[in-house]
Amino acid sequence: MPSHDVMPNMDLYQPVQVEDALAIADRLAERGWLVGGGQDTYGWLKDRAKSVEALIDLSGIESLRGIKETADGIEIGALTTLTEITGNDLITQRYSVLSDAAGRVASPQIRNIGTLGGNVSQDVRCWYYRRGLDCYRAGGNLCYADTPEGMNREHSLFEASRCVAASPSDTAPALVALDATMVIQSSGGERTLAAEDYFVGPAIDIENTTALRPGEILTSVRIPSTWANATFYFEKVADRNSWDFALVNIAAAFKVSGGNIEDSRIVCGAVQCTPRRVTNVENAIRGQAKNSSTAESVAAMSTDGARVLAHNGYKVPLMQNLVKRAISA
Amino acid sequence: MNSRLTRRRFIKGVIFSGAAASTGASFYLANAQSGQSSAERLVTLNINGRNRPVDVLPQETLAHTLRYKLDLTGTKLGCNRGECGACTVLIDEVPNYSCSVLTHNVKGKTVTTIEGIKAADGTLHAVQQAFIDENSPQCGFCTPGQVMSAVALLRSNPRPTRKEALQAMSGNLYRCGAYEHYLNGVMRASGQLA
Ligand SMILES: Cc1cc2nc3c(=O)[nH]c(=O)nc-3n(C[C@H](O)[C@H](O)[C@H](O)COP(=O)(O)OP(=O)(O)OC[C@H]3O[C@@H](n4cnc5c(N)ncnc54)[C@H](O)[C@@H]3O)c2cc1C
Ligand code: FES
Numbered sequence: 001m002p003s004h005d006v007m008p009n010m011d012l013y014q015p016v017q018v019e020d021a022l023a024i025a026d027r028l029a030e031r032g033w034l035v036g037g038g039q040d041t042y043g044w045l046k047d048r049a050k051s052v053e054a055l056i057d058l059s060g061i062e063s064l065r066g067i068k069e070t071a072d073g074i075e076i077g078a079l080t081t082l083t084e085i086t087g088n089d090l091i092t093q094r095y096s097v098l099s100d101a102a103g104r105v106a107s108p109q110i111r112n113i114g115t116l117g118g119n120v121s122q123d124v125r126c127w128y129y130r131r132g133l134d135c136y137r138a139g140g141n142l143c144y145a146d147t148p149e150g151m152n153r154e155h156s157l158f159e160a161s162r163c164v165a166a167s168p169s170d171t172a173p174a175l176v177a178l179d180a181t182m183v184i185q186s187s188g189g190e191r192t193l194a195a196e197d198y199f200v201g202p203a204i205d206i207e208n209t210t211a212l213r214p215g216e217i218l219t220s221v222r223i224p225s226t227w228a229n230a231t232f233y234f235e236k237v238a239d240r241n242s243w244d245f246a247l248v249n250i251a252a253a254f255k256v257s258g259g260n261i262e263d264s265r266i267v268c269g270a271v272q273c274t275p276r277r278v279t280n281v282e283n284a285i286r287g288q289a290k291n292s293s294t295a296e297s298v299a300a301m302s303t304d305g306a307r308v309l310a311h312n313g314y315k316v317p318l319m320q321n322l323v324k325r326a327i328s329a
Numbered sequence: 330m331n332s333r334l335t336r337r338r339f340i341k342g343v344i345f346s347g348a349a350a351s352t353g354a355s356f357y358l359a360n361a362q363s364g365q366s367s368a369e370r371l372v373t374l375n376i377n378g379r380n381r382p383v384d385v386l387p388q389e390t391l392a393h394t395l396r397y398k399l400d401l402t403g404t405k406l407g408c409n410r411g412e413c414g415a416c417t418v419l420i421d422e423v424p425n426y427s428c429s430v431l432t433h434n435v436k437g438k439t440v441t442t443i444e445g446i447k448a449a450d451g452t453l454h455a456v457q458q459a460f461i462d463e464n465s466p467q468c469g470f471c472t473p474g475q476v477m478s479a480v481a482l483l484r485s486n487p488r489p490t491r492k493e494a495l496q497a498m499s500g501n502l503y504r505c506g507a508y509e510h511y512l513n514g515v516m517r518a519s520g521q522l523a
Contacts, residue, residue, distance in 0.1 A: 012387035012433055042429050043410050045388070055388070059434060083423075107500030108478070109426045110411055242499035243412070 007045050011054035016061055018185065021217060024056050026187040029214040032056050036079055036115030039106070040122040049132035058117075064219055067091065073225040075183075078117030078218045082171070083108070085116060095223055097232035097251050101174035104236045107243045117218045120172050120182075120198070121210050124165035124273065125245055126155065136162040136206050146309060153311040154247065157303065157319070158272040161203035164309060166270045170236060172199060173251035173267040173275040177232075181222040186215050195221075199274035209273065227253045227265070231290070233326040237318060246270040248318045252326040254290060261290045266326060268319055271306075278302045281323060295327035372436050376401070377445025385432045392416045392427035395442060403443035403473050407502070414501030417474035418442045424481045424500070443473035446480055456480050459518035460511065467505040475501050479515045488519050 013032075015021040025032055033052040035041050036059065044050040058064060064079040067088050074090050085091055086103040105111055105119060123130075124137070126145055134140035145152040146164045155164040167173075172195070180195040193211055200211050212218065230253040238244035249269040255262040264285060266278045281298045288294040302323040303316045373382045376399065383398050392409070395401040395418070404427055407415035411429040418427045419441040427442075446454040453461075456479045466472040475498065482489055482497035489497065494515040503511065516522040 006393065007388035007390065009386070010388045012431070014433060038431065039411055039429055042390070046409065055431075057431070057434065106411075107414070108497060109414065109417060109424050109500040110429075112423050113425055113430065243502075 007042065008048065008051060010045070010052055012057060013054060014057045014060050018061055018063060018217070018219065021056060021058055021061060022185060022187045022215070025217060026215040028054055028056070034058060034217060036118035036121075037081065037110075037113040038118075039110050039114040040118055043130070044123070047130070047132060049130055058217070059115075064117075070222065073223045073228065076116055076221045076223070078220055079115050082111035082114050082116065082119060085171075086111065094228040095178055095232075097177055097234045097253060098171065098174045098223070100232070100234040101170045101236075101249070101251055104234070104249075105170045110243075116171060116221060119169050120175065120195075120221075121212065121218060122168055123209060124163075125168045126163075126165035127151075129163075129165060137165065137202070139207065148310070150309075151311065152309040153314075154245070154270070155309055155312055156272045157306040157308060157312065157315050158276055159201050159203065159274070160272070160307065161201065161206070163202040163206055163273065165202075165273055167199065167209070167272065167274055168245050169269060169275075170246060170249055173249055173269040174234060175221060175223075176267045176275045176277060177251040177253045177265045178223050178227050179265065181224070182218055183220045183222060184212065184216050185219045186213075186217070190219075192222075196275075196277065201273040227255075230254055231256050233329050235322055235325065237322070248315055248322055250319075250322040250326050251275075254327075256290050259289050259291075261285050261288055261294075261327075266302075266323060268302075268322065271315060271319055278323060280304060281327075285327060290327060292324075292328035295324040298327070299324040372433065374432070374435060374440060375438070376440045377442060378439075383432075387431075387433065389432045390428055391418065391420075391425075391430045391432045391435060391440070394432040395427060395440075401442050401444050405470055405473055407470065407474075412502075413471070414474045414478070415471050417477040417501060419477055419481055422481060422484060424478050426500075441477070441480075443476055446476070454480060456483065456514065456518040460514040463510050463514040463517055465507060465510040465514040467507055471501060471503055475503075475511055479511075479518060482515065483519055488521060489515070491516060494519075 013024050031053040033055050035055050035057045064077045067076050082102040082105050086099050091099045128144035129135050129137050133144055136143055145155050156166045175195040182193045182198040184191050198211055233252040236246045236249040238246050246269055252266040254264045264282050268276045281302050284298045299320040303319050306316050370384055372385050373380050392406050395404050405415040407413035409428045411426045416426050416428040417424050420435055421438045456476050478498050478501050
């Protein structure tokens, strides 16, 4: 496939009010493409793997930026950059699992412009799909990654349904661990979804990774105080320390009292199309000491139900070890 | 005649014919006229402290405008996908990949490119001099991007630790693997290496 240096022709809207953005998004529907920082978007367009009539650039809408304290936690505007999240005092002090995750995304330059909304709404990184092949996710009837010759080292262990692409986001598992609420607006009004329900797998919708519908904009993310100042753990394993998507990442929050785990939320990324909560482990460790013997006793069950592909079997021990480390840390 | 002047005239000519010849232009302008609040194509950018009027297509990246319309070819395009850092420039003092930013996004902001960091009398920036002293570049293609990341770091953190420098430079690839030499350069530029 030829490499395209220049972006194809398209229209550009730069609204400064949410209402205008919603009206444009509503009118254009599937012909428009929302842009936060554009770091996921431009590759698609440059490669001609997807095309669009118009970009709706949200970056000029000041009201969608920033982090503020609310009666029950904090609210982060969807257009807040990952760099802002990494350096924000409220987040580093109370919800450090999120600032740690945001700080591990891509590279400094991408974090300087990439937004939280874009990070959680980004498309999967299966290269067959991103190269514009006519796979299930692109509306075709084949998965190129799940064939005898397919290169699927980065793909899913769980919940595959025709498509085996894995969740690429580093912040998504952190938001699920923090039990965040996604605030979604459209010209018809506002709805909210638990972070867990924002992300959708191929069994439900094979062409979209989120529950967003055309005309909707993710305007903010609310993080409740429920998990503020919990004991957190974030780790990302990738081939390179900078600039690389996770092979597996883990975001975990523990409420610990007297050395025992009262409750926890443990979430892995890059093991299925959506962040995966390891609920069987969460249940098994409730009331147990937060130490390495507890970790040891539950690590294996964290991958129950995994179905490995030809080249991603290493993710099973990798995920087990990350779960173990999160609990014993 | 001053060579800079001829250069600017030439650029204006290119912009004009580019606008007239582009098929995308009519669609875009038509949309703008029907009051749907899409962006104006004719913009004035603040680049290296100067106002530069330029005709910018809606989908144009900053790297493209800099290199092919403003003749600021010091900014390099390596991958054009946000994967190498050769195109790094400062937007309001913050390093960004100019291949992955729309030019229409920098209206009202200041852009600093490699051409804009030496002193008025031509003296190299401390980072440039330190990179020379430490033999940091080999082929030099990634160097403008490396310089910009280092300049941004030292403006916000004049005496970084080596680890902070490593972190700040982690969005710039080197084909030759001269990472240590560039890091030495950053430390030298910050006066922490004799
Ligand atoms: C080289 C490279 C390396 C990367 N490495 C990583 C990594 O290690 N970890 C990681 O997590 N990501 C990585 N990314 C992916 C991604 O580009 C960034 O994570 C970034 O945060 C995306 O944010 P953005 O605002 O730039 O996205 P955009 O490109 O602006 O948006 C991405 C998608 O989300 C939609 N969208 C954006 N904002 C909204 C909104 N407010 N409401 C509804 N929909 C919206 C857009 O329509 C688009 O479909 C990498 C990207 C590149 C190019
Ligand atoms: S050319 Fe922009 S990052 Fe490679």
